[in-house]
Amino acid sequence: MSIPPPPGPHQPQDPYQPPQPQSPYPQDPFAPPSQDPFAPPPQDPYAPPQQDPYAQGPYGPVNPQGPQGPMGPMGPYPQAPYGGAPYPVWGQGYGPFGRPSPVNGVAIASLVLGLLCFLPAVGLVLGIIALVQIRKRGERGKGMAIAGSVLSSVGLALWVLLLATGSSSDFWDGFKEGASGNSSFSLAKGDCFDVPGDTFDEDVYDVDEVACSGEHDAEVFATVPLSDGGFPGDDHVTEVAEDKCYALRGAYAMDPWALTDKVDVYYLTPTADSWSWGDREITCVFANVDEKGTLTGSLRADETTLDAHQFAFLKAMSAVDDVLYEEPEEYAEEDLASNRTWAGDIGDVTGDQADSLGTHIWPTDVRQPVAALVKDMRDAAKEWAAAAKATDADGFYEHYDTAYEYVDGDTTVTAREALGLATTVPTYDEDSESGSGGTGGGDSDSGLDV
Template identity: 35%
Template structure:
């Protein structure tokens, strides 16, 4: 999932003031002006510093979704909103400021993990929602700011309702999602920098070893879940694990490719749709994942 950064403000906000100016208007315009003033006052009352965001907060950014932010409008989650805070963590206080890119790298790695604790099933996210984050700036770092707030934010438009699904999941759903998420995390977190196996066989073998280990753990978790389709998926993933292990032990690039092709094909997300349906989970493959396996 795409990750974009929203930086914190250089300072907090001590107070929020709304300037509600009604100019000379005719009688027919008074009602509209009053309604506008009420909306403005309501929005002002909902303003909160980005330094005080909490997990579960639903909000609307003030201005563009990306860039330096000072405050956001906190709204009830049942109202239309652009984003929700789904995770948070603190960067090591002993470190010097890592730089904008360094902070973004830390958030890139941690936010998906934190977000999955709150909303484990990424397939169930509203369409067009992506993972964003608020991070410290160099200036706020100097004042002790180390917090990162991870959010799911609509790239266009809004969505309604809370994304907090972890508490409502059944044990077997949680087990499935934990295993499945770990497989794809192993795949993408260990992605080699080189584009071809010939240029980095060791890197691709390391990735294959990580995926095989994640698949073994996933299959073990599925052993305790009943269901015809879950059983079929377990068999497919067992075969996939074997091929990932062959890739991890490949003597050369040709041997790696021979094992990798069926290994990658057998973890195509579309192969899990029937099992997900049987478990009562979302069954629409996210567009970005479907595109990867479409070739």
Template identity: 40%
Template sequence: MEPTPQPQPPEPGTPPVPDAPATPAGPAPAAYPAPGPYATPGPYAAPGPYTSPGMPYAGVPGPYGPYGRPATTTNGLAIGSLVSGIVCCLPPLGLVLGIFALRQIKRRGQGGKGLAIAGTVLSSISTLLVLLGLITGQIQDAVRGFNEGVREAASSRMPMELRTGECFLDDAGQGEYTLGVRVVDCAEPHDGEITGRFEVTGFDGWPGDRKLEALGEERCDAMAGTYVRDTWALTADTLSLYYYPDRQAWRQGERRIACGIGGEERTTGSLRSDATTLAPGQLAFLTHVNPIEDAAYEEPEADPEDDIEANRAWAADVRAAIDSARAGLRGRTWEPSARASMDAYLTDLDSASKQWAKLVRAEDADAFWDAYDRAFELLSGDAEADVREALGLTHTPPEGPEDRGSV
């Protein structure tokens, strides 16, 4: 047994070490197995986001966007330059805006460089085109065309809105619905002029095209006869016109029919010859004479061989109109310049009355035809043309008897 080493006394100046507590006696510790190799530690979980002091949540981006970098803005002048270049509105403006935009983008670090370049290029092209147009005169032509278009659009109206005596252009074909007419001066070429209008009554619902057409023909023919008293001013292709509302316009409350007069070709000058334009002597002469023309215009379609009674009745109407004119013309004192020609014309009317009486008394078709040509000759003699010339009316007769009468 080895001797137990004795504790050495402390060196002088060294503080005393306290005695270790006594270990109670007990059984000897059990033997543990020798430790094996240590296991490799697994990956550590990534720590959660740390918050700054006083911040309740982590990862909230600040006012400058993610990563703390300010958001890039698009230069406003670049946008203006592109818009000006696209719409070709004041091309130099887009060019100037584009140049200033490029400078601001470089200095401020803004976006929109591509917009500024595109606007500058487009504006440069537009500027060159404008300069070329000014040099060649195309800009002036375009401006004149634009002004004419504005004037046409401003004068485009529905026929029902036009006043009596206004002349117009209508691009719609005959029998087609029109979307509007353009008012023009009657001294310029025009398709027609308005003779009046009237209100359609007596229908609870849409009456249909045929009924409105019948109303237009009847009423507008009468208006044309009142509007154009000097019927010799009309040509063979002069037509009575009428415009009536379609179904949609009727549902919207339109009830008016507009009446007019025009020809197959555009005419120049107004045909109006009524109480507003005629002198008293002119109006009195036409008032007495026109019924003769109207009656002669109503000749039956059937020949005397097919319907002698209808032809006799027509001849009686013509003779009645002649006799009425004779009485009316003799009952007025005429201007000295027209008296001689008026006397000669009245002599022809006296002879015409007797000749048309033969047509009224014709026993058969042969007797009717024997008196027919002479009866019309007396109505179309030079005496009436002389009176018209003396009164200042149209004195060139129509091409034939079939072209006379109201429109």
């Protein structure tokens, strides 16, 4: 037999509808039991509709004003299609993990400029801009922006103080001095150095100071200061270098015989760029005539390195050599008067230096060799005096040739050997412009650029 359905309209169970929440109000104990244990209790048709205060619609709470809400027939929020509680909402979706807001780049720049005290005014402006951007965009970096602004303000105040007191000039001078520590700015008389390039006969932009006892590219024998003012030009600087360097080499290397034909005179000159950094010196140096050659040992021979006897001997010989190098360029046939005047001068200086050497007190082993040299010098002085009185070119050259036989003769070599000086007679360059040493050359120069 079949069981009759319960009274009232039959409503089949919707398989997709979630279970209905139980009413928070207790059932009437006198109501007849429901045939369907899952059906909700019947409602009083005259009672106001019951609303679950905790029910949530898909977009928020159900409109408490019922189906005739102020925003339409269904109100602003739809209810469940079958009455009762609306469909449950399973949260608002999966939100992203909490990511920190980016750091403001302008704040970083402000902090860096503030720490370095570089362009402090710019660092201060960037710090203010960063604070405004951080407030508008919600970015991080407020602390950096504030720190950069404060440090930049301090740096700006210091710069203003330096400019007001003139201390910035001292600071800049110190900076330039430190920056030029490995350049020819720092080279002094007696220094030896290497150049970074493959050869010395090219522009020199930097130098490395080394010991003179070992191999080196060049040795400084003099520095020539230049006057202040605007850069005088490359030609003028080169002309001064040629005149001064050749004249000064004999004071540093008093023994010209020690300067072999492998040694020549070079000079480092200021350029327009180095002039703006305060370079006001010409640096005169000895270097090998071979572009890739080097020097070994110091060429210095003056009163700081010679003993008293060596110094006295070389000083006398240098005085004679200086006048010998003043020989007129014209032959006696062309200008007899000039040649006679020169011969008289060389005769006088030769006689004077012979007297100087003769009165010096020499060591026992040096006394005899020097005495022989003094005798030859006095004989040579007589021949020079006779040449100065010649009436024609033939008579002039007769005494000229005899006098020159004494120059750098055997007695000179013997005296040098006794004094411990170089004994190899140098080869003199007839085209050499001036000075002692007979090293010739000197046409190459090296410009300084730092």
